[in-house]
Amino acid sequence: MQITAIETLQWAEYPRLMVVRVHTDSGIIGLGETVDKIPGAKGALHGTVAPLVLGQNPLDIEGLWRFVMDNIMYHGYAGAEVRALSALEIALWDILGKHYHAPLYHLLGGKVRDHIPTYNTCIGFGAVQDYQAWHTDAGALAQSLLADSIRAMKIWPFDKYSEASQGQYISLADVEDGLRPVKQIRDAVGNAMEIGIECHFRWNRASMERIAKALEPHHIMFVEDVMAPVYPEEIKAFSAKTSIPVVGSELLLTRWQIRDWLQKGISQIAMTDPVWNGGIGETRRIANLAEAYGIPVVLHNVAGPICHAVCMHLGAHIPNLFFVESVRAFYKTYFPVMSDYAPIVHDGGFTIKEGDGLGVTLNEVMLTRPDLTREVSSGEGLAVGRRAMGDHWAVENIR
Numbered sequence: 001m002q003i004t005a006i007e008t009l010q011w012a013e014y015p016r017l018m019v020v021r022v023h024t025d026s027g028i029i030g031l032g033e034t035v036d037k038i039p040g041a042k043g044a045l046h047g048t049v050a051p052l053v054l055g056q057n058p059l060d061i062e063g064l065w066r067f068v069m070d071n072i073m074y075h076g077y078a079g080a081e082v083r084a085l086s087a088l089e090i091a092l093w094d095i096l097g098k099h100y101h102a103p104l105y106h107l108l109g110g111k112v113r114d115h116i117p118t119y120n121t122c123i124g125f126g127a128v129q130d131y132q133a134w135h136t137d138a139g140a141l142a143q144s145l146l147a148d149s150i151r152a153m154k155i156w157p158f159d160k161y162s163e164a165s166q167g168q169y170i171s172l173a174d175v176e177d178g179l180r181p182v183k184q185i186r187d188a189v190g191n192a193m194e195i196g197i198e199c200h201f202r203w204n205r206a207s208m209e210r211i212a213k214a215l216e217p218h219h220i221m222f223v224e225d226v227m228a229p230v231y232p233e234e235i236k237a238f239s240a241k242t243s244i245p246v247v248g249s250e251l252l253l254t255r256w257q258i259r260d261w262l263q264k265g266i267s268q269i270a271m272t273d274p275v276w277n278g279g280i281g282e283t284r285r286i287a288n289l290a291e292a293y294g295i296p297v298v299l300h301n302v303a304g305p306i307c308h309a310v311c312m313h314l315g316a317h318i319p320n321l322f323f324v325e326s327v328r329a330f331y332k333t334y335f336p337v338m339s340d341y342a343p344i345v346h347d348g349g350f351t352i353k354e355g356d357g358l359g360v361t362l363n364e365v366m367l368t369r370p371d372l373t374r375e376v377s378s379g380e381g382l383a384v385g386r387r388a389m390g391d392h393w394a395v396e397n398i399r
Helices: 038-053 061-075 080-100 104-108 130-147 172-178 180-192 205-218 232-241 254-263 280-292 305-317
Strands: 003-011 014-024 029-035 116-121 152-155 194-198 222-224 246-248 269-272 297-299 321-326 372-378
Touching: 003 038, 014 038, 014 080, 029 038, 029 080, 029 305, 038 061, 038 080, 038 372, 061 080, 061 280, 080 104, 080 280, 104 280, 104 305, 116 194, 116 305, 130 152, 130 180, 152 180, 172 180, 172 205, 180 194, 180 205, 205 222, 205 232, 232 246, 254 269, 254 280, 269 280, 280 297, 280 305, 297 305, 305 321
Parallel strands: 116 152, 116 321, 152 194, 194 222, 222 246, 246 269, 269 297, 297 321
Antiparallel strands: 003 014, 003 372, 014 029
16 A cells, blocks of 8 residues: 555634644545644645655655654754644544454553543634533633533633733733633532633743632642743743643643653643654554653543544543543534534443544535645655654755
8 A cells, every 4th residue: 555645734713723634545545634733734745744754655754754754853843844744743643443343442451441541622713602602601611611511621711811021920900800710610619610721831930829829629620731831940940839720731732741751850741742743653652651750641632523523532542641631612513514424422421433433524515615725745755664854964864
């Protein structure tokens, strides 16, 4: 079997998403996906990654992943190139599952759980405006989520106050105002709803300590990305000052970036994103590494139906799973428009959609929509049979 084409699909209605289809000479097509900063990932996929993998055997996932990584290591790998590689690698696993008629979780070695716990990140899209809802009445939103069997939610009520001081200072008045939705949730549903606080690395440690002290009486499940992961020692020092567990960080790509984080004990909970970090295999390696340190893992999941399916299979397989993030406003609105996948929460979590590979099929209408932008790389490729670069400056190796 050979890879014959790599195709990217984008729709104006969903500008954050890029779906990847990897075509083979056997007729099997694998689906992959990445999210955010799409122009860079798209350029990296067609300009750098595709020439390396066209003509290669798609079942050799590990060999292809390492060959691409060998190339992109030369110029700083942890950005657009790794997001592109993630989307490609996910599509290769989908091909593998379709080839052997097995679901992804079987290919990974099976399940440790049938029920994957989730928390809802309160973003709005289409008819489901959870973002506006927690700004208007977070208590009512909590009741709505509980009615949908969702028992944990994440909001970011302090972000807006960071702009004035560029995150260097938050007043007591702003802290109190930021607590308003948290108090609304507790007043409306008590402790029936777990609350996570996203911080989007907007603050310095002094400000985060003031915020955390005010949050502690409200039994917060976690605070996420309290500072950018380039400040690990500051994050560790913050973590020692609060009883609230710290989550970090989806911004750490591949096992090499998260290794030092885990070794130094920066946070009590690790987070990683399979459509950013290098893909399915890399997510499993990161989870295994975290398990060796006794650290649970959150799967970051704010993309489309393909990413969601990947997180379900990985969530079922990874022993040290804490939660899989999900977005009700996405899976209730555009997931069933794009695909045959419309997940439903039961008892605070999801089950896996069965099927070969990821178990997700794009709806045919998505391939003919007027807002579709399609780009295809095809041909024989430039590196058929190669598994390592050797002398990078040899004329035939220069990319």
